[in-house]
Amino acid sequence: MTSLSSLLILIGTAVAGASVSSQRTAVPSLLVPSCPRTGTVTYNKSVPDKTDFPPTKVDLCYTDHSIEITFTAKHETNFYFNDSQGTNDAIWQYEVMEAFIYQGTNDPQTYLEFEVSPNNVTFQAFIYNPSKVRAAGAPFDTFFITEPLVDGLTANTTLDKLSETWISSASIPLGLFNVDNGKAKGTDWRMNFFRTVVSPSSFPDQLLGAWSPPDQASFHMTPFFGKVHFI
Ligand SMILES: *[C@@H]1O[C@H](CO)[C@@H](O)[C@H](O)[C@H]1NC(C)=O
Ligand SMILES: *[C@@H]1O[C@H](CO)[C@@H](O)[C@H](O)[C@H]1NC(C)=O
Ligand SMILES: *[C@@H]1O[C@H](CO)[C@@H](O)[C@H](O)[C@H]1NC(C)=O
Ligand SMILES: *[C@@H]1O[C@H](CO)[C@@H](O)[C@H](O)[C@H]1NC(C)=O
16 A cells, blocks of 8 residues: 555545544434423523523424424623614624524534514525535525515514513424424424624624534534424
């Protein structure tokens, strides 16, 4: 064997080892019952450093035709949004709470990105991210959902400035994931939940938080998506 071919074998082994360990990224899991019961996650760790982050709660349940998600931002003091932005604008530059959702068990290449801002504006799009980590130079495409209200994708937002709490709930049709009405029980999902914190004085530098914090300052890293099972 030449030294070059043994070097190539070594490189091949190292690459295979890396892909196995990324499939084994330890991620959290959640059981989600049918409404009105809920499955709940809370998180308080920043992305990517896992330092303190304002406590954030997400309650989920499913109905015959939808996933119902309630996001609760605690210790919220900025309530920062840009009121010139509307549906599907870049609301993620300000403060948002987000859910990334895929029906299946593998690390997805395509998933729904849903976001809501403190003024109840929503962003909803399917993302095509074939590198699964938004690798430099790889495709990364965005397919906007242009008629969310017609589709039944709705939000509801209440702000309580005295108790520093922002609550947004969202109803997301199961049909977006090809789950037929009444067929959600027993399905498996990969999801992650995020929140951004920024104020007029810190803009555009955001504090990022996640249920399952990726190891880089990016939300689009699907090996980190948690495992969700509808019971
Ligand atoms: C963060 O969350 C963990 C797990 O839920 C909890 O044990 C801990 O007390 C929380 N820390 C803060 C500062 O809220
Ligand atoms: C809000 O968004 C508009 C349109 O993108 C932009 O011109 C403006 O500078 C933004 N305002 C703030 C305070 O960021
Ligand atoms: C929020 O947006 C939804 C549509 O997604 C709308 O039905 C609702 O009235 C809005 N307002 C509040 C305060 O939630
Ligand atoms: C919106 O939220 C308010 C306060 O939590 C609640 O009373 C109302 O029923 C909600 N509306 C919808 C359409 O979910």
